[in-house]
Amino acid sequence: MLFFVPLSMQPNLYRYIEFFILFILLPVSYVFLYPVYLKLSLGLIGFGYVLYILLKVEKNKFKIKPNLNWIRFWKMTLLKTFLIAILTILFVWFTSRESLFGVLLNKPFLWIGILFFYSVFSVYPQELLYRTFYFQRYEKLFKSEVVLFFVNAVVFSLAHLFFKNILVLIMTFLGGIFFAITYKKTKSTLLVSIEHAIYGCWLFTVGMGEMLGFPS
Numbered sequence: 001m002l003f004f005v006p007l008s009m010q011p012n013l014y015r016y017i018e019f020f021i022l023f024i025l026l027p028v029s030y031v032f033l034y035p036v037y038l039k040l041s042l043g044l045i046g047f048g049y050v051l052y053i054l055l056k057v058e059k060n061k062f063k064i065k066p067n068l069n070w071i072r073f074w075k076m077t078l079l080k081t082f083l084i085a086i087l088t089i090l091f092v093w094f095t096s097r098e099s100l101f102g103v104l105l106n107k108p109f110l111w112i113g114i115l116f117f118y119s120v121f122s123v124y125p126q127e128l129l130y131r132t133f134y135f136q137r138y139e140k141l142f143k144s145e146v147v148l149f150f151v152n153a154v155v156f157s158l159a160h161l162f163f164k165n166i167l168v169l170i171m172t173f174l175g176g177i178f179f180a181i182t183y184k185k186t187k188s189t190l191l192v193s194i195e196h197a198i199y200g201c202w203l204f205t206v207g208m209g210e211m212l213g214f215p216s
Contacts, residue, residue, distance in 0.1 A: 050129050068188055073182075084199060092206055114204060118197070119200075153175075153180060179192050
């Protein structure tokens with residue numbers, strides 16, 4: 001824990017342990033072979049704990065923040081999406097041309113269903129944990145904002161370690177940087193979830209879904 005501010009209070013020690021269990025021990029454990037039902041149970045228990053802390057300790061109300069700068073958000077998000085689109089189209093074209101927009105063109109109903117379930121049941125819970133919970137619980141433990149963002153991206157990448165794919169780890173690390181910056185600027189789980197959903201849906205649409213664990 002060299003990235004953290006030195007311990008000065010007992011509550012900080014609890015948060016270090018909490019951080020280690022939720023963001024390192026649990027996701028790394030998913031790489032190892034043990035029953036799927038046990039993995040799901042541990043994940044649900046961990047997420048239930050996160051919700052309890054957010055509601056009872058951090059006093060979150062889960063309301064949409066007023067006065068969000070939607071215009072700036074959409075300008076930045078669409079610009080980043082445009083750049084991501086160019087890079088990923090080129091990547092799929094040169095590495096797996098037959099996959100380019102394959103699900104969209106050949107299985108449009110599957111495409112619509114996956115985009116909906118991914119955005120609602122995967123993205124939002126991820127952002128509650130890796131942005132809302134992470135920033136509210138641990139931001140004060142870091143010496144600098146750069147380290148705060150870096151560690152957030154690292155643990156977000158670790159959450160995808162079970163894919164055992166170096167490209168997935170790189171992409172989720174970069175995504176973690178984007179999402180951390182967005183959350184820090186907006187303090188909005190909604191906005192960062194929208195951004196996350198746009199990028200993830202695009203990757204599935206362009207033909208990188210199988211690599212990222214989407215049904216294809």
